[in-house]
Amino acid sequence: MSNVRPIPSPQTPSDDRAHEADHPSSLVAKFGMDQPLKLDCGVDLAPFQIAYQTYGELNADRSNAILVCHALTGDQHVNNIHPVTGKPGWWETMVGVGRPIDPDKYFIICSNVIGGCMGSTGPASSNPATGKVWGLDFPIITIPDMVRAQAMLIDRLGINTLFCVVGGSMGGMQVLQWTAAYPERVFSTLAIACSTRHSAQNIAFHELGRQAVMADPDWRGGRYVDEDTHPHRGLAVARMAAHITYLSDAALHRKFGRRMQDRELPTFSFDADFQVESYLRYQGSSFVERFDANSYLYLTRAMDYFDIAADHNGVLAKAFTGIQTRFCVVSFTSDWLFPTSESRALVHALNASSARVSFAEIETDRGHDAFLLDVPEFLEISRAPSCWPQARRAD
């Protein structure tokens, strides 16, 4: 089977990425021993840092701030060239001049989540107690922990009320957590392709990804940095499996069908004969260049634990009782990871709480990832917050 080619090692060593974990190419807010981040698992994390980017200017009454929350493998580089990959920002369809979230109008903030690997403290960061990378010694983090850290950053920036908190997927979970934890600090929200809890199917997919990472001998029980390896094969497989869930059957069929990759006939081997295989391998190998394997374990875990209703005796509506925040909820017809039914359950709970909510389901075959793509109908709807009056004065 000489034709069998495993997923290649990253072209460049991940030195750039490792450097970003402690010394991000972005703004950084450092919090000392006197300002610990109180984690749900009971640990007080201190010191820690939050890496973030801002775009636009904060207005005089500090009422035009929009917080963008990134998804599982995103980061703070929403609208600038990525320092590791050299690619454009991850949400240029949504954020930018003339876009729904316009830096000419808003002060836009995006921070790397706690537990991430692009400069906010996480398993890829150095543990000041040991001088070594945290690895699995890093405490388990949750979506509420991420939001708590963001709130500390917002305090640091001198902002009381956010005009809008925006995000898709795991970013949408953070949006909802913001409204549950700090309703008085959020004037409006745009929650896209998300849910108030992670479903059993989604936990199952995440477990598959984690097991793929941990099954890679190069993972070394999480101590791969110390041993100068990286479980790139395991992480690539995790990414490939996850990537399938971000698309749809129809989108894969439209994009690839059963077409062959650079050949007319099958090679009768396990080489990537089909375009879809080649595409997935590329997705897997390019991901490992920019992402830390342990960080992937921690962030998927955070999503699994997310369940807003659980904190309110299982009654979702109670999480939003008396809330004044304006909600705009968006789902996509072909999203089977966070299907419309999940958004509808959220909308029903918001209605039951008399919250001011808009909800639209966008017809597209592009699956969960539609929120990152140029889907005109979706981007048109995302202009909704710009029709809303600027945040009431935070006083």
Next chain:
Amino acid sequence: MSMQQTLPLPGVAPERTGGYRTDHLLVADMVRPGSRVLDVGCGDGELLQLLESRGIDGRGIELSREGVNGCVAKGLAVVQGDADTDLVNYPDDAFDYVILSQTLQATRQPKVVLENLLRIGQRAIVSFPNFGFWKMRLQLLIGGHMPRTENLPASWYDTSNIHFCTIKDFVQLCEEINVKMERAVALDLYGRPVPLNLPWWVWNMFGEQGVFLLSRGGGK
């Protein structure tokens, strides 16, 4: 509506007063300032915008995706939903008024919907096309076919209106389920009120649509 091109009956543009539809102004005038309103079947959100301009806290439900997307993009609080299935998710007394404009005849269970309106809202404002309108009667009586009018141009086989009633029928239903009629107005083809103080049978004959302000009856 692309249908209009192939149909012999041209749609009638509703009369407008100061930029707003006359029938919408009539409905809006029934709503006390400062109230909370749910517009079921809010379409493109024109009525909601009128209500918002008067400082009324308006929300909407709309079945069609285009309608919802248009409303949401305008910044209105509108959710995609179905009057038949989604009203049950709203708690009792959530709104001061629930509006059902030109939608009752398209619901599968008009009676259940009407009961839900007055469970969710203290008051309901319901408007519907009057099948007792003289043009309707004439088409069935003389023409011998299912009536079509300027405002209801669809044929029997492609209409979404499955539960037509007359003003008289509606009044009867209200009495049956113990709903109090606080105000009733009949509108002509252009959405203008038919002069007041005429007997019921005149409204039932000359009203193209009926608009009713309803509240819960005290009997039960």
